Each structure stands twice: as structure tokens, then as C-alpha cells.
Amino acid sequence: MTQADGQTGLSDAGRAWSRVRANLRLSAGARLFDQWLAPMSLVEPCDGEDVRLALPSAFMTDWVRNHYAERLVHEFRALLPRVRSVAIETRRATPAPEVLAIAVPAPAAARPVAAAAPLLDLVAATPAGAARAAAPEPASLVERPQLDPRYTFERFVADPSNRVALNAARALAEPGPVRFSPLFIHGGTGQGKSHLMHAIGHAFLDARPDARVLCMSAERFMFDFVAAMRARDTHAFKSRLRGCDLLLIDDLQFIAGKDATQEEFFHTINEIMAAGKRLVISADRAPQALDGVETRILGRMSAGLVADVKGSTLELRRAVLAQRLAELPDAVVPAEVVDMIACRIASSIREVEGALNRVVAYASLTGEVIDLGFAQSVLGDTLRGAQRRVTIDEIQKLVSEHFDIKQIDLLSARRARAVARPRQIAMYLAKRMTTRSLPEIGRKFGGRDHSTVIHAVRRIEELRDTDRDVDGAVRTLIHQLEA
Structure with a gap:
């Protein structure tokens, strides 16, 4: 052991583990890292050939094995070529894991978005000035949602077709006593339901930064519930959801016909509503029209406020395009091109925005000037698909x-x-x-x-x-x- 080793008290594997953690945080993103990888600790003693890592729950262990096993081997071997294997195991230790005592600088940006984030985004919530090792685990973890930074109330274009849903969303996001819950938002694909849900999450967290907020699709709810059952760790799954101050569930129709998932979903929303917490659900149709969803769930949905987002009007599509162009000051798009996109692509706001982005991107890549002929050429397939629906x-x-x-x-x-x-x-x-x-x-x-x-x-x-x-x-x- 060198003098430096004696001073730090770390083995070769311990020093490598510190480097691996820092690399993972950079590559995975802070929120994904804080949720799944930060609770992982190195099991000592380690001979430098067979590395053992521990996580506090079987649910987390299973997820890391499926998504990061090979990456961990690669990271360790890059620093310690003699490493033969990296084992990931579950250790339900009472004291806080050693890993929480390792200081890893957090990025300055608030609520960053991970490109491929899993179900829950968790970050360590330690009171200012308190030692990380003193905080209990996992109670010290506060859930952070996967919120798209683009989807805020400020960027949502109001129109008579969506005004009721917008006002209801604003009201539910306000701090203070809960005026109604749940809020059920329904409408066609690409009309703005997800935008409103994320905007609620952003506004609520702005008013209550310490709040526990979780946003997921119903399909993700089902996937992670099944994973928790297989890992025999449903308690952690349930506590994470039912401890939320605001729960946002998108696309409820995807759990239609899934009896076991609906059973858990019913008890989850029941507890959240009974506790006076906020609940927002979205679907592609009204509660009464959701076939394959249990009547008792639909009853809970109908007990709150049901608001619809109707199909977009021509005026709304024009307004959305005008707003998006204001955010692209370097893009020169003639009015006739904007009007052509708004008139001929009427299926969803998402497709309208996508068409504008495509035209601007192609012009940037080719150096061509945007005019009606150029836009029609770039959007050929999209316009032909829309034209098929106008007879x-x-x-x-x-x-x-x-x-x-x-x-x-x-x-x-x-x-x-x-x-x-x-x-x-x-x-x-x-x-x-x-x-x-x-x-x-x-x-x-x-x-x-x-x-x-x-x-x-x-x-x-x-x-x-x-x-x-x-x-x-x-x-x-x-x-x-x-x-």
C-alpha cells in the first residue's frame, strides 16, 4: 500500500468505484443516476478481480442487472483490467449505505430530463448542512417526475377547444387546499393532454419544491408493477406511488383488460384520494367510453372533474405555429407555408409541430430557402396522408x-x-x-x-x-x- 492509499484508506476497487460512479452520473444523467445507481454500494473487502455491488431492494437490483450489468463490467475493466466479474446483489442493511457518504457534485440545472428515464426519478433530499450518511434510506429519497421542460402552461396555446381543460389544470396545480381530485383529461392523440399533465407537474413543483410528484404512463405503471411482483418487492413499489403529493397517470386506456394491474391501480388511486392528495388521469376517451376498465375505477374518475381536449381548430393550429416560430428567430418561414401546414395537417397538434420542425430542419441542412414548393416537397408523405382524409x-x-x-x-x-x-x-x-x-x-x-x-x-x-x-x-x- 502506498502512502496515498494509507491516507485515503481506499482499496484499488474503492478508488475505481468512485471513478465509475462519477462516469455513470455523467453518462446516465443526474436524475436516472440518483434514482437507480446512487444507492448502490461497493461490498468490501474486494480482491480487485471479483467486484460485488449491493442495492437496498430486490426491485432496484433487478432493474440495474437488466440495464447496467455489462456497462458496470466495462467501466471497472477500463480502470482495473484484472476485473473478471461484477456481481449485483441485494442487501437490506439498516444503516444508510456507504455510497450516500460519497460526495458527487450535482448539476446546476433544475429538474433535468433524462433521455431514457425509468419509472421513478429519485434524488437524495437531505436537509441543508446535514450529513448524507445521517439520513435514513430509503425514506430520504424524494420522488422527482420525468417532466418535459417544453411542456409548461406558458407554452400551451389556449383555444375554446381546450380552455376548460387548461383552466382545470391550472386550478389543480395551485398550492393550498385541493379543490377537486381527480382531474380526468381526455381527447385525441396529439391534442395536448400530455402537455397539460406535465405543465401541472411543473407548476406544482414551482409552488412546492419539496413535494413528491410522479408522472408515468399507465403502461409504465403496469410494466413496473409486474417487475415488482417478479422481484417480490411490491411494498417498495406501492409506497413510492402512494406517498405522492401529486400523481400523474397518462393514457389510462392501456390498462384495459389487465385485471391484476387494475386491482393495484384501484387501491393506489383510492389511497391517494382518501388522503386528500392530487391525482390527474388522462385517456383518449371519456370515462364512460373506456371499455375493459373496471366500473369502480371509472366511478372514481367520474367523481372528480372530467375535462376534454377537443380536436384542434384551424385557428388553434395557426396560433401554435406562430408561437413555435417565435421560438425559432433564425427561421424564415413565409405565411403561405404556415397556412398550408395549418390547413392540410389537421389530425393533431403534434403532427403540425412536427411538420414545421421538419421543414425548418431540412432548410438548415440543405441551405435552401423555405417557400411553398420546398415545404410541399419536404412534407410530401405527410401531406399525401392528410390529403387521403379530406374527401x-x-x-x-x-x-x-x-x-x-x-x-x-x-x-x-x-x-x-x-x-x-x-x-x-x-x-x-x-x-x-x-x-x-x-x-x-x-x-x-x-x-x-x-x-x-x-x-x-x-x-x-x-x-x-x-x-x-x-x-x-x-x-x-x-x-x-x-x-
């Missing part, structure tokens, strides 16, 4: 086949319910999925006035929130038209 004749044909009526009945003056409702649905789809004006749509349906089209659109929007059959029919037709 009113195709909508009328598909609707008549779906409801087993004649296509000419949609143009007739018949007011029987068996014809009137499909006609209203066809008008609704024509307004949503084409760029035709209201008078043009009215003329396509037997020369009807534009006010009749407005009434049909509003009626179907109302029924989609309350009538499962109507909502299901509309979703089926949209899927077939988009396919």
Missing part, C-alpha cells in the same frame, strides 16, 4: 356502410333517428378531418345551411362525452379513415 364522399360512404344505410340517405331530408344521427356524425367528421368550409360541407349534404352543420358538430361533441356508442362509432370511423 367528404369517402366519409359519407364509410358512415353509410358503418350504420347500414344508403349513402343517398345522408343527403336526403329524412329526419328519422336512424338517418339523422349518422348524418350528424358524417358532418362532424367532415368538419374535423377536411379543410372544407361550413357552407361547402352543407352543400355536400343535400344543400343544407352552414348552421345545420354547426348544430351537428356541437351535438356530436356533446354526445361523445356522454354516449359510449356514439363515441365508439366516431373513433372507429376516424381510425378507418386515417388508415
Whole structure:
């Protein structure tokens, strides 16, 4: 042992472990590292050939083995070529793990986003000035959510189609007594549900930096619950979720038909609501239209505030593009290109933003000037896909086949319910999925006035929130038209 070794008291493996930890923090990102890798400790004595690392729970051990076993071997061998293996095991020690005493500088940025973060983002929450080793583990860990920094209330473009959901989201994010919970947000893909959920998380943490907030998809909830059961560590899984001050669950429809997952999900939301905590759920349809989800879960969802994000209007798409362009001061995009994107890509806000980003990126890479011809060339496939969905004749044909009526009945003056409702649905789809004006749509349906089209659109929007059959029919037709 050298004099330096005697002073530090660290073995070769101990010094290598300090370097490995620092490298992992840089490569994995602070939040992922703090959650999964920081609690890992080196088991001493170590002969320098067979390294043993310990984690405090089987759940964490299983995750690190699956995701970082090979990486750990590579990191150790880069520093100690004689290392033959790196074993990862579970040690449920009462005292705080040795690793918590190792000072690893944290980045200055607040709430960084990991590129491939797992279920929970945990960071050590130690009172200022207190020694890390004195904090109990894992109670010293405060959950941090995976929040996209782009998704804030400031960047959310308000419109009559989403105003109710936006106001409800702002209200739930405010500190103080909980005014309502849960908040259930539903709407089509790419219309802004996830944006609102992340914005709630950001605003709530800004008001309460010490709050425990968790954001995940329902699919991730199911995946990690199954992993916890396999690792026989469901207690840690449950405590992490049920200890939240704010729980955000996206895309509830993905647990449809998953009985065991729904059982755990029900008890989780039950405890959060009983404790007066905040709960936000999103789905692609209203609670009443979620097939395969237990009635008792839907009952809990309906007990709070249900708000929908309707399909985007042309005005909203234009406003979103204008805002995004303001964030790209170096991009010169003519008004006619912006209008073309807003008019011809109506399926979702996400696709509208993606189309603009693609045009600007291609121009930057090729050095070409953005004009209408350039944009149409770059967005060829996207525009052809959108063009396929703008034929009113195709909508009328598909609707008549779906409801087993004649296509000419949609143009007739018949007011029987068996014809009137499909006609209203066809008008609704024509307004949503084409760029035709209201008078043009009215003329396509037997020369009807534009006010009749407005009434049909509003009626179907109302029924989609309350009538499962109507909502299901509309979703089926949209899927077939988009396919």
C-alpha cells in the first residue's frame, strides 16, 4: 500500500468505484443516476478481480442487472483490467449505505430530463448542512417526475377547444387546499393532454419544491408493477406511488383488460384520494367510453372533474405555429407555408409541430430557402396522408356502410333517428378531418345551411362525452379513415 492509499484508506476497487460512479452520473444523467445507481454500494473487502455491488431492494437490483450489468463490467475493466466479474446483489442493511457518504457534485440545472428515464426519478433530499450518511434510506429519497421542460402552461396555446381543460389544470396545480381530485383529461392523440399533465407537474413543483410528484404512463405503471411482483418487492413499489403529493397517470386506456394491474391501480388511486392528495388521469376517451376498465375505477374518475381536449381548430393550429416560430428567430418561414401546414395537417397538434420542425430542419441542412414548393416537397408523405382524409364522399360512404344505410340517405331530408344521427356524425367528421368550409360541407349534404352543420358538430361533441356508442362509432370511423 502506498502512502496515498494509507491516507485515503481506499482499496484499488474503492478508488475505481468512485471513478465509475462519477462516469455513470455523467453518462446516465443526474436524475436516472440518483434514482437507480446512487444507492448502490461497493461490498468490501474486494480482491480487485471479483467486484460485488449491493442495492437496498430486490426491485432496484433487478432493474440495474437488466440495464447496467455489462456497462458496470466495462467501466471497472477500463480502470482495473484484472476485473473478471461484477456481481449485483441485494442487501437490506439498516444503516444508510456507504455510497450516500460519497460526495458527487450535482448539476446546476433544475429538474433535468433524462433521455431514457425509468419509472421513478429519485434524488437524495437531505436537509441543508446535514450529513448524507445521517439520513435514513430509503425514506430520504424524494420522488422527482420525468417532466418535459417544453411542456409548461406558458407554452400551451389556449383555444375554446381546450380552455376548460387548461383552466382545470391550472386550478389543480395551485398550492393550498385541493379543490377537486381527480382531474380526468381526455381527447385525441396529439391534442395536448400530455402537455397539460406535465405543465401541472411543473407548476406544482414551482409552488412546492419539496413535494413528491410522479408522472408515468399507465403502461409504465403496469410494466413496473409486474417487475415488482417478479422481484417480490411490491411494498417498495406501492409506497413510492402512494406517498405522492401529486400523481400523474397518462393514457389510462392501456390498462384495459389487465385485471391484476387494475386491482393495484384501484387501491393506489383510492389511497391517494382518501388522503386528500392530487391525482390527474388522462385517456383518449371519456370515462364512460373506456371499455375493459373496471366500473369502480371509472366511478372514481367520474367523481372528480372530467375535462376534454377537443380536436384542434384551424385557428388553434395557426396560433401554435406562430408561437413555435417565435421560438425559432433564425427561421424564415413565409405565411403561405404556415397556412398550408395549418390547413392540410389537421389530425393533431403534434403532427403540425412536427411538420414545421421538419421543414425548418431540412432548410438548415440543405441551405435552401423555405417557400411553398420546398415545404410541399419536404412534407410530401405527410401531406399525401392528410390529403387521403379530406374527401367528404369517402366519409359519407364509410358512415353509410358503418350504420347500414344508403349513402343517398345522408343527403336526403329524412329526419328519422336512424338517418339523422349518422348524418350528424358524417358532418362532424367532415368538419374535423377536411379543410372544407361550413357552407361547402352543407352543400355536400343535400344543400343544407352552414348552421345545420354547426348544430351537428356541437351535438356530436356533446354526445361523445356522454354516449359510449356514439363515441365508439366516431373513433372507429376516424381510425378507418386515417388508415
